[in-house]
Amino acid sequence: xxxxxxxxxxxxxxxxxxxxxSKPFQKGMLYIEKVLSKDISxxxxxxxxxxxxxxxxxxKRVAEIAKTEEFWRxxxxxxxxxxxxxxxxxRLGLDKDPHFIDSYQYMKSQQTxxxxxxxxxxxxxxxLRVFSLIEPDSKSVKDAVKYYVxxxxxxxxxxxxxxxxxxxxxxxxxxxxxxxxxxxxxxxERICNKIKTKQHSDGFFGDNTEYSSLYLIKNTAAAxxxxxxxxxxxxxAVKKGIEWLKKQQEPDGSWGARFGTDTTGxxxxxxxxxxxxKKAIEQxxxxxxxxxxxxxxxxxxxxxxxxxxxxxxxxxxIHDKIREMxxxxxxxxxxxxxxxxxxxxxxxxxxxxxxHVKVRLITRYSKDLRGPRERIAQAVLGLLTIATKGGLRKNxxxxxxxxxxxxxxxxxxxxxxxxxxxxxxxxAGIYTRDKDSVQKVKEFFENLWKTSE
Numbered sequence: 001x002x003x004x005x006x007x008x009x010x011x012x013x014x015x016x017x018x019x020x021x022s023k024p025f026q027k028g029m030l031y032i033e034k035v036l037s038k039d040i041s042x043x044x045x046x047x048x049x050x051x052x053x054x055x056x057x058x059x060k061r062v063a064e065i066a067k068t069e070e071f072w073r074x075x076x077x078x079x080x081x082x083x084x085x086x087x088x089x090x091r092l093g094l095d096k097d098p099h100f101i102d103s104y105q106y107m108k109s110q111q112t113x114x115x116x117x118x119x120x121x122x123x124x125x126x127x128l129r130v131f132s133l134i135e136p137d138s139k140s141v142k143d144a145v146k147y148y149v150x151x152x153x154x155x156x157x158x159x160x161x162x163x164x165x166x167x168x169x170x171x172x173x174x175x176x177x178x179x180x181x182x183x184x185x186x187x188x189e190r191i192c193n194k195i196k197t198k199q200h201s202d203g204f205f206g207d208n209t210e211y212s213s214l215y216l217i218k219n220t221a222a223a224x225x226x227x228x229x230x231x232x233x234x235x236x237a238v239k240k241g242i243e244w245l246k247k248q249q250e251p252d253g254s255w256g257a258r259f260g261t262d263t264t265g266x267x268x269x270x271x272x273x274x275x276x277x278k279k280a281i282e283q284x285x286x287x288x289x290x291x292x293x294x295x296x297x298x299x300x301x302x303x304x305x306x307x308x309x310x311x312x313x314x315x316x317x318i319h320d321k322i323r324e325m326x327x328x329x330x331x332x333x334x335x336x337x338x339x340x341x342x343x344x345x346x347x348x349x350x351x352x353x354x355x356h357v358k359v360r361l362i363t364r365y366s367k368d369l370r371g372p373r374e375r376i377a378q379a380v381l382g383l384l385t386i387a388t389k390g391g392l393r394k395n396x397x398x399x400x401x402x403x404x405x406x407x408x409x410x411x412x413x414x415x416x417x418x419x420x421x422x423x424x425x426x427x428a429g430i431y432t433r434d435k436d437s438v439q440k441v442k443e444f445f446e447n448l449w450k451t452s453e
Contacts, residue, residue, distance in 0.1 A: 013029065013033055013051065014054045017277050018054060018277075021270075021275060021276050021277055021278070022270065024246050024249055024270065025270045027249065027253035028254070028255070028263055028266060028267045028270070030253055031253030032047050032263060032264065033051075036048070041070070041071050042073075042078070042089060042094075042099070043078060045091075045094075046088045046268075048062050050264055050267055053277055054277065059092055063092075063094070066094050066097060075103055078103075079103050079106060083107070084129065086100065086104065086130045087126075087130050087133060090133050091133070107127050107131075108131075108140060111140055114143075115143035115144045115145075115147030115148075116144070116147050117144055124144075125148050125171040125172050126171050128144045128145070129171065129178060132175055132179040133178065145179070145184075148172050148175075149176075152168070152191060155168075155169075162206055163206040163216075165198075166198050166206050166219045166223070167218070169191050169194065170195065170219060170223060172191060173188050173226045174226060177226070177229055177230070188226075192226055192227055195227070196227070196237050199223070199237055199240065199241070202240075203220070203240035203241050203244030203245075204216045204220045205220045205223045205241065206219050217245070217256040217265065220244060220245055220269075221255075221262065221265040222265060224241045224269040225272040227241070228273055241269075242269070242270070245266055248266075297433060298433050299432070299434070300430045300434065301431045301432070302429075303317035303428070303431055304317055304318065305317065305319065305415055305425065305428075307423075307425070318411070318427060318429050319422040321411055321431055322417070323343060323346055325405045325409060326343070326347060327346070327350065328409070329354070329405050331356075331358065332358040332359075332360070332405075332406060333347075333404070333405050333406075334361075335362070335402070335417075336400045336403075336445060336448065337363055337401050337416045338363060338398060338401070338416045339363065339364065339377055339416045339418050340361070340363055340377065340380050340384070340417040340418070341377040341380055342419050344380045344384055344417070347387070348384075359391045360449065361388065361391060362392075362393050362448055362449060362452050363393075363394055363395075363398070364396060364398060365394050377418075395452040395453070398448065400412070400444070401413050401416055404441055404442055404445060407439075407442055409432070409433045410431070410432055410442075411431045412430055413429025413430070414428055
């Protein structure tokens with residue numbers, strides 16, 4: 001093995017980074033590497049995802065492998081047997097592949113009117129993790145959360161088959177925490193506190209029977225992850241669980257190989273308590289600083305137009321933000337406004353200074369214009385029609401006021417581009433650079449553009 005990296009069939013590991021991990025974690029990763037060096041398929045999505053901790057380009061490598069039909073073999077079986085695989089396929093960026101889409105649509109079609117995801121009874125809660133990752137705000141997710149939370153709250157946790165009970169509870173806790181930890185924190189804590197009651201004195205979670213060894217490894221690993229997220233890595237139940245889990249590691253580095261293996265689950269547990277790759281404090285602090293900057297950069301801002309506000313005359317934040325956005329444009333600006341009789345000169349200046357910039361506007365028809373500035377507005381539409389070279393369309397039922405610049409920033413407000421609404425009336429809006437929000441607004445605009453003349 002080289003000191004820098006080891007590569008086989010597209011699998012690369014940074015050995016220096018691996019050496020910063022605990023010994024059990026290193027052994028487990030080397031076992032995973034050995035398995036994946038022989039063959040890779042969609043069933044290995046969780047293992048491939050954990051390899052990404054040691055290779056920033058793992059998604060690109062997997063994307064190439066995923067172009068083969070062989071990679072997707074047995075994908076239909078995992079819809080029923082290992083639904084969590086789709087969670088990691090999504091994390092690897094493979095959710096646009098037709099194989100994934102077909103399976104995902106099938107899983108969605110199985111949801112019943114009461115919210116159950118309809119796969120293998122209560123085990124459908126694993127699909128909830130997938131749904132929560134792909135479309136967290138959908139009705140499907142809301143209905144499923146309600147359904148499975150009600151099931152959990154009605155479970156006694158005293159039944160004999162406690163291994164499957166714990167598996168269900170852990171899947172639900174992970175789904176809720178990944179969906180919105182802060183919103184569901186109370187429910188997650190209730191689940192985790194009940195899970196604690198099923199910890200054996202030796203440290204594992206569940207009933208120790210002749211056929212439950214893999215269950216114990218799988219559930220103990222998942223419990224460690226859930227409890228450490230919810231309470232901390234110093235929680236006594238977490239410490240006992242980790243101690244037991246390490247003792248179950250096989251000489252070859254695997255966990256549970258005699259019963260099918262749940263090595264990746266154990267590795268995720270070790271990751272959750274800090275036994276994975278180590279980073280310098282400076283690097284961690286810098287990443288945290290970048291995250292704070294990203295949140296500040298992406299968060300929405302409220303802006304407004306007020307004739308008078310806190311003793312100030314003519315607060316015109318919407319006007320000023322629109323003007324700033326116009327002059328920031330490098331590729332394209334999309335505008336929706338019922339009427340326009342101001343700021344048009346800035347648009348024409350933009351077109352003259354940056355002729356490569358695409359300008360698209362949607363307004364109402366001239367016949368709808370009223371008021372003292374009617375003639376100005378009609379003249380403006382004529383000027384903009386010429387300046388944009390056909391980039392102005394009209395729609396008699398447009399009622400949205402929005403500005404999109406370079407698919408990077410968006411302003412949605414109640415104000416038209418008119419003198420009275422940008423200076424003399426009370427209007428309000430939201431400005432954001434959030435990527436998902438920008439994409440949604442752009443999709444709305446494109447549909448509006450297609451239906452306009």
